[in-house]
Amino acid sequence: MRKRGYHHGNLKQALVDAALELIREKGPTGFTLSEAAKQAGVTPAAVYRHFAGREDLIAEAARQGYEIFADVVQYAYDKGQPSALAAFEATGRAYLAFAKKYPGHYIAMFESGISVNRNPDLAAVAQRARNVLEKAAGDLSQHIPPEKRPPASMFSAHIWAMSHGVVELFARNSPGTQSPFAPEDLLESGIGIYLRGLGLIHPDQ
Incomplete structure (x- = not known):
């Protein structure tokens, strides 16, 4: 060390x-x-x-992680414009890229048990990151008939959960959970299945 x-x-x-x-x-x-x-x-x-203690120190590491994460997903969203589909898919890939590049921040954010509401600064920057993901989901969901359209917050939460699962199971070298597929491929195919189910991409894509 x-x-x-x-x-x-x-x-x-x-x-x-x-x-x-x-x-x-x-x-x-x-x-x-x-x-x-x-x-x-x-x-x-x-x-x-x-x-004041270790949890406050970890909370600051998490806050800084969310700052980076929010910037990363915002960049991905902007780069995908003007295509709502490309922007949405890019934010999912950005999650995986962030977890691989900033493992210490990622763990502090998602595996430490520290609530995002521990202090106002942490809550605000965590919300900023969520807002980008919800904006991407909201843009894309405009292509779904209103009566079949899920709330943007639910839409983005599904992709967040899928991204998080891929990271936890296959991108962080968890013992006994090696996959014959690259994490990036697993996430891309999973998002594709989800979007096909919503009728947002053609079944053959």
Whole structure:
């Protein structure tokens, strides 16, 4: 484990970076504040200048993760325009790409047990990410007759759940859950089946 240091008073970020490394190695409950302090190169007492406890530290790591995640899915959505279908599919792929590139943030966000309502800043940025996904779903669902149209929040939640399942089972090297298919292919085919069921893409696509 590489010991980190901090510079120019950036203690708070040094502690978050240390926590992210520990989360990747040991999980969100597998380390102490003292370990995070040691990793950052400061005394345990210094941690309490910024965080009341380990859960507050993990919540800040999650908040920063949601900031990145919201930017990633917004970029994917924008890149897919003007096609509602392309934008929607891109946000699903962005979820998988984020989980693979930022595993520490992903775990802090989705596997730590920290509620997104723990503090207002975390709740706001988590909502910003959800809003992008719901916007993509809402755009695409306009092509469904109103009487058959699911709420955009439900539509996006289905894809979020599918993306999350692929990540958890097949993209994070979970023991005993190796798939003969790439996670990206599993997600793409799953989204395709879902969209065909809604009549949004042709059965032969």
